[in-house]
Amino acid sequence: MSISSSSSKRGLLRPAHSNRISVFVILTVILLTSLFIYNLYASSSTRTELQNIIDSLREKTQTCFKDKLEIEEKLETVTNICKRKSSKMDEKFKDLQSSNKNAQSQLSNVRSESESLRTELDKIKSLLLGAQNSVSDQKRQFDVLKLEKQNLEARIKELIIQNKQLTGSKQRLVIEMSRIKEKGILHYELLINRVIRIFYRYCRSAPCEVMKTIKD
Numbered sequence: 001m002s003i004s005s006s007s008s009k010r011g012l013l014r015p016a017h018s019n020r021i022s023v024f025v026i027l028t029v030i031l032l033t034s035l036f037i038y039n040l041y042a043s044s045s046t047r048t049e050l051q052n053i054i055d056s057l058r059e060k061t062q063t064c065f066k067d068k069l070e071i072e073e074k075l076e077t078v079t080n081i082c083k084r085k086s087s088k089m090d091e092k093f094k095d096l097q098s099s100n101k102n103a104q105s106q107l108s109n110v111r112s113e114s115e116s117l118r119t120e121l122d123k124i125k126s127l128l129l130g131a132q133n134s135v136s137d138q139k140r141q142f143d144v145l146k147l148e149k150q151n152l153e154a155r156i157k158e159l160i161i162q163n164k165q166l167t168g169s170k171q172r173l174v175i176e177m178s179r180i181k182e183k184g185i186l187h188y189e190l191l192i193n194r195v196i197r198i199f200y201r202y203c204r205s206a207p208c209e210v211m212k213t214i215k216d
Helices: 003-040 044-205 210-216
Strands: none
Touching: 003 044
């Protein structure tokens, strides 16, 4: 931008310099012609007219010089403004380049972070699938254990019923055994009494000494 502005300034200054030379040439030609005409026509009227023409030409040349100076000053101010703007544009361009580099680096960082997040997401998905599979397995095991628990509860109920039946049968057996025992004791007592009676009858028929010894 600065090179182009300097080249444009040179291009603008060259025609100004050439215009200056052309103005001087034109003025000299005009003066020479006016002097020539003045020498040709030496009358007073022509002199006054020529003097008026020369004065007007001088005024015009002065105004031209003033305009030229103003134009040169304006041109210089414009070139300075262009230089400042070009320098500002260069700075902005550099800032944009640096910001573009920063944006590219940030974009690369974001891409790398997105890739890492994708890998982490894939890991989490695999873990979730494993957890779902383990949950389904645990649910199956829980269902199996629940069924086994139900079977065990049914078996316990059956055993409780059998225990009640066994306790009832045991009580009946105890009653029967007590009855049998009572019957057996009575039977033995009757047998003993019968044996004693038989023996007593035998002893009554025996001699008196045997009876005495038995009594003793």
